Amino acid sequence: MSRSLRLAVIPGDGIGPEVVVQGLKVLAAVLPSDVKLETREYDLGARRWHATGETLPDAELDSLKDHDAILLGAIGDPSVPSGVLERGLLLKLRFAFDHYVNLRPSKLFPNTATPLAGRPEIDFVVVREGTEGPYTGNGGSLRTGTPAEVATEVSLNTAYGVERVVRDAYERANARPRKKLTLVHKNNVLVYAGHLWKNIFDTVGREYPEVTTDYLHVDAATIFFVTQPERFDVIVTDNLFGDILTDLAAAITGGIGLAASGNINPGGAYPSMFEPVHGSAPDIAGTGKADPTATVLSVALLLRHLGYEAEAARVETAVAQDVTARDGAPRSTEQTGDALVSRVLAASVTN
Amino acid sequence: MSRSLRLAVIPGDGIGPEVVVQGLKVLAAVLPSDVKLETREYDLGARRWHATGETLPDAELDSLKDHDAILLGAIGDPSVPSGVLERGLLLKLRFAFDHYVNLRPSKLFPNTATPLAGRPEIDFVVVREGTEGPYTGNGGSLRTGTPAEVATEVSLNTAYGVERVVRDAYERANARPRKKLTLVHKNNVLVYAGHLWKNIFDTVGREYPEVTTDYLHVDAATIFFVTQPERFDVIVTDNLFGDILTDLAAAITGGIGLAASGNINPGGAYPSMFEPVHGSAPDIAGTGKADPTATVLSVALLLRHLGYEAEAARVETAVAQDVTARDGAPRSTEQTGDALVSRVLAASVTN
Numbered sequence A, B: 001m002s003r004s005l006r007l008a009v010i011p012g013d014g015i016g017p018e019v020v021v022q023g024l025k026v027l028a029a030v031l032p033s034d035v036k037l038e039t040r041e042y043d044l045g046a047r048r049w050h051a052t053g054e055t056l057p058d059a060e061l062d063s064l065k066d067h068d069a070i071l072l073g074a075i076g077d078p079s080v081p082s083g084v085l086e087r088g089l090l091l092k093l094r095f096a097f098d099h100y101v102n103l104r105p106s107k108l109f110p111n112t113a114t115p116l117a118g119r120p121e122i123d124f125v126v127v128r129e130g131t132e133g134p135y136t137g138n139g140g141s142l143r144t145g146t147p148a149e150v151a152t153e154v155s156l157n158t159a160y161g162v163e164r165v166v167r168d169a170y171e172r173a174n175a176r177p178r179k180k181l182t183l184v185h186k187n188n189v190l191v192y193a194g195h196l197w198k199n200i201f202d203t204v205g206r207e208y209p210e211v212t213t214d215y216l217h218v219d220a221a222t223i224f225f226v227t228q229p230e231r232f233d234v235i236v237t238d239n240l241f242g243d244i245l246t247d248l249a250a251a252i253t254g255g256i257g258l259a260a261s262g263n264i265n266p267g268g269a270y271p272s273m274f275e276p277v278h279g280s281a282p283d284i285a286g287t288g289k290a291d292p293t294a295t296v297l298s299v300a301l302l303l304r305h306l307g308y309e310a311e312a313a314r315v316e317t318a319v320a321q322d323v324t325a326r327d328g329a330p331r332s333t334e335q336t337g338d339a340l341v342s343r344v345l346a347a348s349v350t351n
């Protein structure tokens, strides 16, 4: 009997299409031979918006739903007003498919350049809430464009939404050797949302007696990211704080060329979506310089999410070997993709 | 004719009182002899709250108003519920006295330890908005403590509030050799507040043709803080983003032991308030280990704000010399204060 993996692919803007090609190559190379990979590509992003004014039509949202997972390259282009594609496409997908766990692992590989002196050990995972907080699009502007303008942004937080992501983070912490979970918020200022998060964090924590817990204000957390990143194991945080912290995490672990992410709907009611943390990088689009590693690592998260644990590990090992062997000589997007495919294949032969 | 400087002093919690003593020593040493320094101390903070339940009574707020400036040590103690002193005292002061410019300079001195490899040149100033954004205490919680809880935080932004701080930042950028101003926000997600900020930033910018401008999303800004901090000259940003970025800025320039800040009411309708960025650090309170340098640098900002430019520069030179000469040997709070006083006095003799 043959299995299938029905994958929706959104190459998107800028370097998105280039890196996605390499991610798909690695995916094809690592999948067990009895798994039939069916991909369907969606033309969404800046080009589509310019051509039709559409960001994500309902019909396409429906059709995307009918997949096991989504692989996304990057969304965003300077020719489109800021916010249009982010809100109308990327965030719309995260919200429509209830991707409440935005999973972002950070690991400093040996030999990878880091801006930090002393090369601390870095190996943590940020569980960023993905469907609430200041990202709900709740807000508005009155007397727009006049000297009397007032603009609001509302951060929405529910016990329902916080509890499920906090629980997911405890599960992940509990499954790791160090079993440590840090909540990051700003509960000395954002007291309503902050206390909701902290209370739920403490309450759910009673169910995980083996997990050591810690709380940090977001400002203090950025200090520890650069002075003592080894103190972190799993971090759970709000949508906006998670956005900020994971870019910083990427920077200290070798740059966004390596940072992977999964927008996960743990229950599986909707397809989860996997994407590199880097954006569309229009300045290098088409030059063949983009590093596809973050996309390949996102493919590993995709494989793990779908139950292909051995295959996910094989991709991660291939990346770790390759990254460690890199000598800084320039390599094209395709060359890096090829190198990763070779390593994945070599590992599968010796397995 | 003799002049006077009427200074309100809020030593506060934890290491606050210890560092404030040193700040006052340096202030007394540097002030011209014809300036009469009158200080009045206010007993505000955790002790007061435990004793009386008060954070900042109206009578004291009124009396504080009657000063040229305020020097504050630190506010906050683990024995007080998170938010009580922060909102009821520190933020209450910033809001009541309309401290809309929260000024936070960052400079990496030669010889100071930084977590960044390669010791980049760092010399920038963050102009953090101080009276709006998510800090207004606007928000609430419904069905608190139940599984149906909803908690909101509202970020309030007005053209009035944004324009005045953006203008202040342009003035500062225009007065610096590099004349570069970077706006940091997240206008691809927080579109209402973000577009208000960006529009005003662009409009006011037309009045400052010599200032080079730049825009960064807050997540991307954290990356550049650690990979390319030399790109920044003046940064203007929202209250919460400024809070986060200035802790990171402190971390990369030698730690919060050196980070000064001024909560400034530029028009002078209310006294401005100067405080180290570090908190009360209850873990080291009373051990004599606290570094008073951030408080001393805050005194320099205070002097400059009150028109004592030569004296401000003398304090900053003393700090630069002292920090550069530090050999890492442990020194007590008082020893560092004494060293700074000596250097300030030596400089005044040679002047």
Ligand SMILES: CC(C)[C@H](C(=O)O)[C@@H](O)C(=O)O
Pocket (backbone or CB within 6 Å): A076, A086, A087, A090, A091, A243, A277, B188, B189, B219
């Ligand atoms: C592009 C933007 C909307 C997005 C976000 O803020 O979530 C990005 O920064 C990310 O981290 O995935």
Ligand SMILES: CC(C)[C@H](C(=O)O)[C@@H](O)C(=O)O
Pocket (backbone or CB within 6 Å): A188, A189, A219, B076, B086, B087, B090, B091, B243, B277
């Ligand atoms: C103590 C806290 C309320 C304060 C803030 O968030 O502004 C502090 O972090 C700061 O940066 O001065």
